[in-house]
Amino acid sequence: MARKRRGTPIHGWLNIDKAAGVTSAHVVARVKRITNAEKVGHAGTLDPFATGVLPIALGEATKTVGYIVDDMKEYRFTVRWGEARNTDDIEGEIEATSDHRPSREDILAALHHFTGTIRQRPPAYSAILIRGERAYKLAREGIDVTMPERDVHIAALQLVGIPDRDHAIFDVTCGKGTYIRALGRDLALRLGTVAHLSALRRLRVGPFCANDAISLDKLAKLWQCPAEFQDLLPLTTALDDIPALAVTEPQAVRLRHGNDVAIPDQADGIVCVMDGNTPLGLAKMEAGRLYPVRIFNI
Known part of the structure; x- marks a missing residue:
């Protein structure tokens, strides 16, 4: 018998402005305490020293996290010239200097x-797995970590300002897997x-x-009246770029039970299936048939 999940069934997204000095996991835990949601997750880790957008998925929205992780991201970052640190950010120890x-x-x-x-x-101080261990764990233990290079995509990089001779500020638009610390280095x-x-x-x-x-x-202040809360975004927020496809009630029943249905004259690809105004799940259209991929339990 499955153990009943604790908490309130809440489905949607929160756009949290993460403060400096806390981890992404801390934000998830705090959101869970504030909302009492059954399930909470985040899309795209932010380093503890970093601030800004941390999308938080609640309930069935956690099934769409992968679509946000793959999206383009924008950052503003400040480079401090003349000091290399072992973490490539302000929290590390100085390893080298330059005039x-x-x-x-x-x-x-x-x-x-x-x-x-x-x-x-x-x-080296990153969450990438090296021989089954997180790279940052190995680095903290003093183990020499050789990080493999990889391809990343940077759509735009521009200089915003030079506040003084030691600092420069940049804006960057980049794809999945880009480390801004490595870019500055x-x-x-x-x-x-x-x-x-x-x-x-x-x-x-x-x-x-x-x-x-x-x-x-x-969030903690506004959530005191959950019924009046205006900042919970719909589950489909992460699926803006995915076509919506309405199905009939009998088709919806079949899809919910894991069965495929016939949908003629529909282009192949992933779609967000709609049962009226309710998102039913993600499905794959192929050769005139619709196959369920992820069903939302709403």
């Missing part, structure tokens, strides 16, 4: 080397110096934007 400070002209001339599909070596090396990130803020993840995000404290 060289790049000029605005040199920075602008280097940016094109870091757009498009590029090779990137992730930081590699940009500095290209410019003949060393650096780390002193600030990092995520401005957007797919449809979730920083301008619309709310803090955990605001």
Whole structure:
């Protein structure tokens, strides 16, 4: 007999503005305490020192997390020239220093080397699995970790400002798997110096934007009247780019039981199946038949 899940069945998304100094897991735990939701998850980890958009999925929305993780992301980050740190951010220990400070002209001339599909070596202090262990765990134990390079896509990278000779601020739009800490590190090396990130803020993840995000404290205050809460986004928020397909009641029953149904004259691909105004689940259209992939238990 399956154990009954504790909490309230709540289905949808929250756009949380993560504060500095807390982990993404801490945000998930706090949201769970505030909302008492049965199931809570996040889409795309943010480093503890970073701030900004952290999409939080509640209930059946957790089944759509993968679609947000794959979306393009936007960040604003500040590079501190002249200090390399073992974590590539402000929380690490200084490993090397340099007196060289790049000029605005040199920075602008280097940016094109870091757009498009590029090779990137992730930081040793990351959650990537190395021989079955998290890389950051091995690094903290003093084990020399060789991180394999991989392809990442950077759609845009621009210089926002130079507040002083030691710092420069950038905006970047990038795809899945890009480490902004590694980008700052590699940009500095290209410019003949060393650096780390002193600030990092995520401005957007797919449809979730920083301008619309709310803090955990605001969530706690607003959730005192859940019936009047206006910031819970629909489960389908993560599926904006996926076509919706309405089905009949008999077809909906078959799909819910894991059976395929005939849908003639429909293009192949993944669709969000709608039973009236209720999202039924994700399904794959292939050769005139619709096959259930993930059914939402709403």
